[in-house]
Amino acid sequence: MARAARNGTAAALLSAPPSFSSPFSAGLLPRARDLLGREKEPALSGTPRERARGSVMACLVRARGFHDARGAFDGTPTRSLPAWTAIISGCARGGRHADGMRAFAEMLGGGGAAAPNAFVLAGVLRCCAGLGDVESGRRVHGWMLRIGVRQDVVLCNAVLDMYAKCGHHDRARRAFGAMAEKDAVSWNIVLSACLQGGDVLGAMRLFAQSPLRDISSWNTIISGLMRNGRAAEALDRLQRMVRAGVVFNHYTYSTAFSLAGMLSLMDLGRQLHGRVVMAALEEDAFVCSSLMDMYCKCGEMKAALSIFDRWSRSTGDVKFAWSTMVAGYVQNGREEEAIEFFRRMLREGVPAEPFILTSVAAACANAGMVEQGRQPSEKETGLLLETLRFKLGDAHQLKGNLPPSGGSQKWARSG
Numbered sequence: 001m002a003r004a005a006r007n008g009t010a011a012a013l014l015s016a017p018p019s020f021s022s023p024f025s026a027g028l029l030p031r032a033r034d035l036l037g038r039e040k041e042p043a044l045s046g047t048p049r050e051r052a053r054g055s056v057m058a059c060l061v062r063a064r065g066f067h068d069a070r071g072a073f074d075g076t077p078t079r080s081l082p083a084w085t086a087i088i089s090g091c092a093r094g095g096r097h098a099d100g101m102r103a104f105a106e107m108l109g110g111g112g113a114a115a116p117n118a119f120v121l122a123g124v125l126r127c128c129a130g131l132g133d134v135e136s137g138r139r140v141h142g143w144m145l146r147i148g149v150r151q152d153v154v155l156c157n158a159v160l161d162m163y164a165k166c167g168h169h170d171r172a173r174r175a176f177g178a179m180a181e182k183d184a185v186s187w188n189i190v191l192s193a194c195l196q197g198g199d200v201l202g203a204m205r206l207f208a209q210s211p212l213r214d215i216s217s218w219n220t221i222i223s224g225l226m227r228n229g230r231a232a233e234a235l236d237r238l239q240r241m242v243r244a245g246v247v248f249n250h251y252t253y254s255t256a257f258s259l260a261g262m263l264s265l266m267d268l269g270r271q272l273h274g275r276v277v278m279a280a281l282e283e284d285a286f287v288c289s290s291l292m293d294m295y296c297k298c299g300e301m302k303a304a305l306s307i308f309d310r311w312s313r314s315t316g317d318v319k320f321a322w323s324t325m326v327a328g329y330v331q332n333g334r335e336e337e338a339i340e341f342f343r344r345m346l347r348e349g350v351p352a353e354p355f356i357l358t359s360v361a362a363a364c365a366n367a368g369m370v371e372q373g374r375q376p377s378e379k380e381t382g383l384l385l386e387t388l389r390f391k392l393g394d395a396h397q398l399k400g401n402l403p404p405s406g407g408s409q410k411w412a413r414s415g
Helices: 002-015 028-038 047-062 066-074 081-093 097-111 118-131 134-147 153-165 169-178 184-196 200-209 215-227 231-243 250-263 266-278 285-297 301-315 319-331 335-347 354-366 378-391 395-401
Strands: none
Touching (some): 081 097, 081 118, 097 118, 118 153, 134 153, 153 184, 169 184, 184 200, 215 250, 231 250, 250 266, 250 285, 285 301, 301 319, 319 354
């Protein structure tokens, strides 16, 4: 009786489409491996077994267990469409784009009798986008048109996304124009493509024409205008978004804070900060980092430091914010405080990222550290050299200009 119940549970779990909220939310990889073993049990046979294997393979690829998934795939006597779909779609979602393309080549080369379905083709197009391989993507698209594959909106969106991510924005526009059915994702993909290609006027016309504007549409047009140096138009769209009653998400707030910092609009920044508090998003790392950056760019370092300290007390994890604070001090001509903040970071054992080291190097140069006779310690010199090697490839030249660390005053004890 217990065995029957256990087999029934295994069959139910394995035959269901792979869900990543349940039962795979915790311990995904070990759980999927365990279920892969259970798919050989008597409760599973025929089509349920094929669905089971496909579901578990998809879970394994998503859980970074690609080799387990590939082993299960290779062990399939008859490679069915669910198996091909699982391995190719799983590779696309899991970032293993080259493996996904190789599996698709096997599928077309006689690795199985199954013909690609829309899910397989969407996965292949996603792999092409990830690799920046527009030629393969174009061939897949052409093949779909020649054999008359039924192109639903999801598959058409995969075509749009492939062309856009490969930088072929005109082709994305043409494919968009040929679509019989469009959803909000379609409009947003081609809107982003226009902005990436520098066609700001085209993007603004498209945005005005879209009957399906959602939060993503607003975020895309505002951030895209900012990237194209059109901050005034971005501010206008942000104001229209507020008047339209669109509820901000964390990405909207981050973009709006960047805009306020770019234009040095302190009043706008404070209003947005108030909205963040009301929306209970002040603990969101993405929003908090953007808020600190806005205050830094507006010269309000005291406010930025207050947010940093409050976040540090509430979460104990502010790794993302150290570089923001150091760069802010440098931008505002407060090099001594930037260097002291860097010393504090080292004392607290926070690893130094390349960006923060570049800011510290700039602070040292601006503060005339060499003339003052205050040199970095050997450890800190190594960190700076590593940064410059990463950024400039000129570490050896810098090293030749620095005196031996043994005779210099240590940063961590100087001042």
